[in-house]
Amino acid sequence: MNQKKYLNHEKILNEEKISNQKKYLNQAKCLNNEKYLNQAQMLSNKVVKRYKHLYKRYAKQNIDIFRLYDWDIPEIRAVVDWYAGHLVIAEYVSKKFDSAWLPIMAEAVAQSLGVDMTNVHLKERHSGYQDGKRYERTAYTDKKIVMSERDLKFYINLHDYVDTGLFSDHRNTRQMVREMAAGKDFLNLYCYTGSFSCYAAKGGANTTVSVDRSETAIQWAKENMEINGISTETNKLIKAHTFDFLEKAKKKGQMFDLAVIDPPSFSSSRDSRHHFDIAQDHPALLKAVVELMRKDSDSTIFFSTNHQDFELNLDELCIGKNSGVAGKNHSSAGDSSAVKNSGAEVEDGVFIDDVCIKDIREITPMTIPEDYKTPKKKIHRCWQIIV
Numbered sequence: 001m002n003q004k005k006y007l008n009h010e011k012i013l014n015e016e017k018i019s020n021q022k023k024y025l026n027q028a029k030c031l032n033n034e035k036y037l038n039q040a041q042m043l044s045n046k047v048v049k050r051y052k053h054l055y056k057r058y059a060k061q062n063i064d065i066f067r068l069y070d071w072d073i074p075e076i077r078a079v080v081d082w083y084a085g086h087l088v089i090a091e092y093v094s095k096k097f098d099s100a101w102l103p104i105m106a107e108a109v110a111q112s113l114g115v116d117m118t119n120v121h122l123k124e125r126h127s128g129y130q131d132g133k134r135y136e137r138t139a140y141t142d143k144k145i146v147m148s149e150r151d152l153k154f155y156i157n158l159h160d161y162v163d164t165g166l167f168s169d170h171r172n173t174r175q176m177v178r179e180m181a182a183g184k185d186f187l188n189l190y191c192y193t194g195s196f197s198c199y200a201a202k203g204g205a206n207t208t209v210s211v212d213r214s215e216t217a218i219q220w221a222k223e224n225m226e227i228n229g230i231s232t233e234t235n236k237l238i239k240a241h242t243f244d245f246l247e248k249a250k251k252k253g254q255m256f257d258l259a260v261i262d263p264p265s266f267s268s269s270r271d272s273r274h275h276f277d278i279a280q281d282h283p284a285l286l287k288a289v290v291e292l293m294r295k296d297s298d299s300t301i302f303f304s305t306n307h308q309d310f311e312l313n314l315d316e317l318c319i320g321k322n323s324g325v326a327g328k329n330h331s332s333a334g335d336s337s338a339v340k341n342s343g344a345e346v347e348d349g350v351f352i353d354d355v356c357i358k359d360i361r362e363i364t365p366m367t368i369p370e371d372y373k374t375p376k377k378k379i380h381r382c383w384q385i386i387v
């Protein structure tokens, strides 16, 4: 949506707000659910305030997708995202789930923002081990629309999955990758719809390799590259399980200078070899990626997770071998974070395990954009690893 449309939207907001609220209260009386109606009122007030605060600055940057609410009020377990005039409204499902609740919240928010209900998309979010559900299909429209993030475009599907094709909480991280990509060979693991690779390619990466086990994701990434005029000759898309890819790449002697690792917290598979649990498996994952990074320049890995109780474990790596800071508990920049590292074993001053990195620091405060910053939780955590 361009800025003119946004400004017009503000006018509509002010004109419609009072009449909509009256309309809404009438519906409330019919439903006779005072508690839900009060919550709906609180939620829409909060969302409208946030929208007014954010929309101009994002319009200026040509950013179509941003977050308006994320469970800020304890009893209102919802998340509200703006998608260029559409709303994606999700409920964090709990045991007390009532199917009437979310439509009431959604209608109030939509009316307050002047969004037609046909452009409101309702979702359910599950947490913990139900994370796998995030990637399940919920409908079969295959309807995608194009939305902008800065000067790049991405296909968005608002109908068929909980996730829509673009994780906006990483838009700053994507920009960081772009700024570092010139002349580099870039690896994107768990690439989903390839947004990091599109940014790297636009930043002048020499080559990009994007890996995901899902054929749907790989096809989607291809469409995203094509719409951005990115060649799929030098920007390879590989359908594979991450660890299978890493093993093959090692055998072939493939090397990279820049990488993004953004895995799901859990992923299961019919083949138990491919089960993944970030808490247990990230040390082996990091080690395997470090082995593929060129050591003659400061190669960089961005590693991210949205697992809420994540504890980084660097047992499989030695840190700062080159700078002589081996086996030390490593501090992180910005936020405090518990980094567990027993250090590589040293025998007569020689590292037994010589998979070493120069440095690692947590950069979460830099990678979480303003619209995703909440005091309650971090949408993701992100580390920069220098190899």
Ligand SMILES: C[S@@+](CC[C@H](N)C(=O)[O-])C[C@H]1O[C@@H](n2cnc3c(N)ncnc32)[C@H](O)[C@@H]1O
Pocket: 135, 165, 166, 167, 170, 189, 190, 191, 192, 193, 194, 195, 196, 211, 212, 213, 214, 217, 240, 241, 242, 243, 262, 263, 264, 267, 274, 276
């Ligand atoms: C959290 S998303 C990644 C988001 C992505 N980095 C982005 O920025 O858009 C998780 C992705 O991991 C993929 N995935 C899950 N398990 C995998 C595995 N074992 N190997 C490769 N890809 C996997 C899923 O298909 C999904 O696309």
